[in-house]
Amino acid sequence: MNASIRKLPIGIQSFEKLRQDNFLYVDKTAFVYELAVSGKPCFLSRPRRFGKSLLLSTFEAYFQGKKELFKGLTIEQLETDWLEYPVFHLDLNAEKYTSPEALVYILERHINGWEDVWGKDTRENTLSDRFIGVITRAYEKAGRQIVVLIDEYDKPLLQSFGEERLQTEYLKTLKAFYGVLKSADRYLRFVFFTGVTKFAHVSVFSDLNQLTDLSMLPQYATLCGITHEELTRDFKPEIYALEKQYNISEEEALDRLTQMYDGYHFSERSEGVFNPFSLLNTLNFSRFGSYWFQTGTPTFLVELLKDSEYDLRTLIDGVEMKEAAFSEYRVAENNPIPLIYQSGYLTIKDYDERFHLYTLQFPNDEVKYGFLDFITPFYTSVGDEDNGFYIGKFVRELESGDVDAFLNRLKAFFADFPYELNEKKERHYQIVFYLVFKLMGQFCDAEVRSARGRADAVVKTRDCIYVFEFKLDGSAEAALKQINEKGYLLPYAVDGRKLLKVGVSFDADTRNIGEWLYQN
Structure with missing residues (x-):
């Protein structure tokens, strides 16, 4: 097969579009079914461009009962009922959050859309009141529980990092809005949050203690990202094209792909995964490059490093930390490592079972040299x-x-x-x-x-x-x-x-x- 006629899903965040337009799909639907059947409210932290939005879109299509989109995938053999549920999908990824009004606007826009379908009560004034109201009406009218999918829940917080007034306003708004999901528990079939970080203590999650955090569980380490097995199974034509472009063997091509883009570990003793964005771009264009790093500049992370006077040499050689120190980010603490880890610039490379210590290092050469190149102007x-x-x-x-x-x-x-x-x-x-x-x-x-x-x-x-x-x-x-x-x-x-x-x-x-x- 000629790799040029195959469509790789670069930047495709809609599962429906991906399937209808015949983009290649790395089958993650066994995970989707397992999590959906469990019915537990879940949270997943992964770096940007790791497929979080596509994952939520897959959940959305599944809970909408769109069986035809899953033809030939693992879940087709697992699911028999294909029931349709009301789905409330809140995507915070697209907006620029430069003022408190920007967040209110996007929340209102989504609620307005849900109310257009399920009805509105003029006595409901606040965002939280309207949210619980529309959930209740949807439950009563559909006769089924509700699915709530929240993509990039922390985008307003990350965009306003370092601006204390905006952070306070966003935390207040989001905590009240997300807190509705605890009191609405009996109406909910499934809840899934995605984001880059997990903010602690004054957290938007402090009222959502029923959330299961999948971020570091070994069985979900490959939920987002592409494994070595998936690479060699699903991308044979593209790997062959890369061999021809660089006049190298298959083994050399795989070794170079591994060195450049593999190496993300989201749990101790878990399989590593490739950065899907960089890998797909490399295979699509038959050209090695720093695709992921060039799509976002970690300026605020470097400022954190400098403000904290963190010894950069320690970060470069590898940082040892306990799980609690980097699995959550405490805004008030003067430690940049948790946010650097959660943002994808560091990953788990070793684990000391005896002392429960994780060693965090750069995942691969793309990130290592991209990060060092980027920070050089800040120090020189x-x-x-x-x-x-x-x-x-x-x-x-x-x-x-x-x-x-x-x-x-x-x-x-x-x-x-x-x-x-x-x-x-x-x-x-x-x-x-x-x-x-x-x-x-x-x-x-x-x-x-x-x-x-x-x-x-x-x-x-x-x-x-x-x-x-x-x-x-x-x-x-x-x-x-x-x-x-x-x-x-x-x-x-x-x-x-x-x-x-x-x-x-x-x-x-x-x-x-x-x-x-x-x-x-």
């Missing part, structure tokens, strides 16, 4: 455009053996810092070194020290291995001496490539690189 003088210090130039200079050019570029890099950055702590400059060498890892084998007893940085090119030691208020000679005395070259003695020691002094007064020496 590098702009979004190429201003002469693009990281590739550092790599080329070492590949050509030009240590002086590399260090002169690095020196100019520091000299170009704005004055206010020069007043930052010493750690800021350590982070900048860290960023430079981590980013070089996209193009060559580059390591930067994360523990004592190792050189500050090691860069391996085709012909040479460079071992760097930077000395704060020390001489270049002292840096070279430390490389020798600590045996930093020993692990590479039998490598066969040329070994080069580079000692660099760093002057705290000028806040820049001073002298440097290098030798074989």
Whole structure:
């Protein structure tokens, strides 16, 4: 089959459109049936563009009894009744929430639509009164319980992050509106919330303690996203097209797809999943790219990192946390990691059963290098455009053996810092070194020290291995001496490539690189 004639569902959020227009569908309907039959009110947190809206649209079609849309899917063999229920689908994703009125408007717009179908009582004035009223009337007129689907429940809160007045207004409005679902429990057949975050304490969920949070349950880890098995089962023509485009084997194509887009784990000991948006775009265009990262910029997350003075090196190497610390986000706490995790820039990579500790790291290369590239201008003088210090130039200079050019570029890099950055702590400059060498890892084998007893940085090119030691208020000679005395070259003695020691002094007064020496 020619991959070009197959329609991949990029950006398709309507299950009905997907099925009627013959888009390819990765069958998740076994999950839909299992959750629907359980009847429990549910919440699912997943990063943006992970298929949450399509999942809710699938629930909507199922509860509307649209059996014809599920022909050939797993659920067709499971469901026999195909009963039709009133479905109230609230989508908060499309609006721009710049004022309290914007949220009120979209809630009213949905309620007006429901009231057009199920009737209106003029004595109901508040949003909450109207919501419980229309639920009750729908139940009485249809003779069946109601299904409530709420997509991106937290969009107003995320858009107003850092604006305390708006946050307070949105929390007040949403808490009262969603709280209706607790008192309306006897009228409800099924309730499903999706969102990116789980806000705690002053939460919109504080009145909804009956919600089952699926976000970290192992059996639902692959509810959104694409597994390796699904990739190789459902996308054979597209994988073949990718092989031809890049002149690589199937194994190489799958390895590269895995390295770039796989690696999301939403529970301990759970199967990893691919980012569906990036994977589908890559397979659709037969072109590797940073599709997910480019659709949204985590500016407010970087501001959180800077405001909290969180050590960026810790985040890059992996953060250990207890489940309670990152499964909910407490607005008042000065900890950016939970929101970074829930937003999809970190994921679960390891779990310590004994101490119940999770290790959070970047899921894959797309996110890792996309995030590092994005945050570099926040910590350095590098702009979004190429201003002469693009990281590739550092790599080329070492590949050509030009240590002086590399260090002169690095020196100019520091000299170009704005004055206010020069007043930052010493750690800021350590982070900048860290960023430079981590980013070089996209193009060559580059390591930067994360523990004592190792050189500050090691860069391996085709012909040479460079071992760097930077000395704060020390001489270049002292840096070279430390490389020798600590045996930093020993692990590479039998490598066969040329070994080069580079000692660099760093002057705290000028806040820049001073002298440097290098030798074989």
